[in-house]
Amino acid sequence: MKYKFDFGALAEYWPQFVDGALLTLEMTVLSTVSGLVVGTLVAIGRRSENKLLSRLCGAYVETVRNTPFLIQLFFIYFGLASAGLRLPVVVASVIAMVFNVAAYTAEIVRAGMDATPRGQLEAADSLGMSLPQIYWHIILRPALERVYPALTGQYILMMLSTSVTSQISAEELTGIANNIQSNTFRSFETFIVVAGIYLLLTLILKAGFWGLGLALFTRRRRLGTSL
Amino acid sequence: MSAVIELKDVHKSFGQVEVLKGVSLAVERGEAIAVIGRSGSGKSTALRCVNRLETIQSGEINVCGHPVHDPKLDVRKLRLDVGIVFQSYNLFPHLTVEENIMLAPVTVKKLRKAEARALAAQALARVGLAEKAQSYPEQLSGGQQQRVAIARSLAMQPQVMLFDEVTSALDPELTGEVLRVMEDLAKGGMTMLVVTHEMGFARKVADRIVYMHQGRVWEVGDGSMLANPQTPELRAFMAHDL
Ligand SMILES: Nc1ncnc2c1ncn2[C@@H]1O[C@H](COP(=O)(O)OP(=O)(O)OP(=O)(O)O)[C@@H](O)[C@H]1O
Numbered sequence: 001m002k003y004k005f006d007f008g009a010l011a012e013y014w015p016q017f018v019d020g021a022l023l024t025l026e027m028t029v030l031s032t033v034s035g036l037v038v039g040t041l042v043a044i045g046r047r048s049e050n051k052l053l054s055r056l057c058g059a060y061v062e063t064v065r066n067t068p069f070l071i072q073l074f075f076i077y078f079g080l081a082s083a084g085l086r087l088p089v090v091v092a093s094v095i096a097m098v099f100n101v102a103a104y105t106a107e108i109v110r111a112g113m114d115a116t117p118r119g120q121l122e123a124a125d126s127l128g129m130s131l132p133q134i135y136w137h138i139i140l141r142p143a144l145e146r147v148y149p150a151l152t153g154q155y156i157l158m159m160l161s162t163s164v165t166s167q168i169s170a171e172e173l174t175g176i177a178n179n180i181q182s183n184t185f186r187s188f189e190t191f192i193v194v195a196g197i198y199l200l201l202t203l204i205l206k207a208g209f210w211g212l213g214l215a216l217f218t219r220r221r222r223l224g225t226s227l
Numbered sequence: 228m229s230a231v232i233e234l235k236d237v238h239k240s241f242g243q244v245e246v247l248k249g250v251s252l253a254v255e256r257g258e259a260i261a262v263i264g265r266s267g268s269g270k271s272t273a274l275r276c277v278n279r280l281e282t283i284q285s286g287e288i289n290v291c292g293h294p295v296h297d298p299k300l301d302v303r304k305l306r307l308d309v310g311i312v313f314q315s316y317n318l319f320p321h322l323t324v325e326e327n328i329m330l331a332p333v334t335v336k337k338l339r340k341a342e343a344r345a346l347a348a349q350a351l352a353r354v355g356l357a358e359k360a361q362s363y364p365e366q367l368s369g370g371q372q373q374r375v376a377i378a379r380s381l382a383m384q385p386q387v388m389l390f391d392e393v394t395s396a397l398d399p400e401l402t403g404e405v406l407r408v409m410e411d412l413a414k415g416g417m418t419m420l421v422v423t424h425e426m427g428f429a430r431k432v433a434d435r436i437v438y439m440h441q442g443r444v445w446e447v448g449d450g451s452m453l454a455n456p457q458t459p460e461l462r463a464f465m466a467h468d469l
């Protein structure tokens with residue numbers, strides 16, 4: 001097998017690669033932030049004493065975790081469209097990603113919250129703090145600290161699965177790559193470049209999470225011990 | 228009636244098991260009461276009923292004018308008047324000592340940070356840990372952590388303090404520093420209900436001692452009661468304890 005690599009053919013497309021990478025990054029950041037918020041709320045709902053709420057949240061989590069992301073994406077994009085709600089591709093993609101990653105977030109964060117020692121809750125309760133105050137000040141931050149590696153791993157996986165949204169023609173990195181390789185017939189080179197860019201994005205994301213962790217977990221930064 | 232804490236015929240069960248079988252007790256303002264008794268006699272349960280960490284099946288509990296037995300009680304108002312310290316300190320590990328103490332004054336009482344910080348400094352000075360304000364709980368010894376827990380309660384300026392075997396998790400050489408803090412509190416006129424295994428403390432500091440046995444208040448008296456038990460149960464308990 002002889003194959004002559006020609007990366008030169010791709011040179012004129014670099015602005016498109018950059019645009020694709022930026023869109024991927026934007027979708028990822030947006031979905032991470034929203035997914036964290038929604039997922040945390042779902043985790044709290046699942047821990048609630050209200051049986052109905054808890055079951056609803058549980059059903060949502062199980063549904064998402066037991067169906068393929070691609071189907072969820074199609075459901076939101078094509079399903080809603082046939083119901084009369086036509087969303088822009090990127091909007092539908094981000095909604096699908098949030099819908100998906102929030103369920104995983106909920107399970108991870110819930111495990112972190114469940115690990116709060118009961119005595120701390122009783123102490124906070126006895127000091128007169130309300131349940132929302134207890135969640136915000138006592139439960140949330142240590143819970144996030146406990147599960148931070150699992151959580152950030154999940155968001156990096158999500159970043160990689162943005163490529164699935166090229167299936168509804170989102171012009172993120174993979175979508176762009178598809179266009180470029182069909183224009184240049186240089187698929188081998190194109191996907192090598194794209195793989196490299198995904199690697200780079202992963203590194204950027206990891207660095208970002210590391211910095212965020214430092215900012216968020218003051219005690220860990222100062223003492224270096226885990227909770 | 229000047230009782231700050233009053234239990235009248237309190238019954239409490241966990242499932243089928245009745246743990247408190249008609250407990251009655253009145254604590255006057257400024258009194259320090261030591262509660263002693265065998266493991267499983269219901270001391271912790273009784274204490275936890277006083278600040279509504281447990282709900283009771285029947286009887287009455289009144290604390291600082293709050294009807295604790297009333298299902299419609301505003302629990303958070305009650306908690307403002309009652310501080311509690313546990314055997315396991317229960318400090319918040321992600322917060323510094325100062326932040327641990329400031330949290331409730333800021334979130335519950337809505338004090339400004341500066342006021343809360345001053346309050347924290349005052350409370351820390353009272354337990355002899357002024358220099359530890361910026362430490363994290365894990366950097367402190369057990370005795371120091373327990374004193375911070377006491378300071379955290381004190382900063383809310385409660386009317387009543389409850390202590391549940393606060394020295395039981397400590398090495399013997401660390402119990403003294405915690406007991407001294409509690410003794411100072413008692414001398415300062417704090418109303419205290421202290422579940423303890425420290426007979427020396429009960430004898431020396433408590434105004435009255437309550438001996439609980441099988442879910443009942445079995446014997447009540449002053450420090451001399453330990454040397455001169457009226458019931459065979461307390462006699463056996465003392466013999467076993469020494
Ligand atoms: N949450 C609970 N659920 C079921 N049973 C409980 C619960 N808490 C306490 N009990 C039971 O109630 C009884 C009294 O317990 P309690 O903790 O009040 O005893 P205690 O006098 O404080 O004992 P110790 O000296 O060991 O702390 C025990 O038999 C205990 O097993």
Ligand SMILES: [Mg+2]
Pocket residue numbers: 270271272391392
């Ligand atoms: Mg106990």
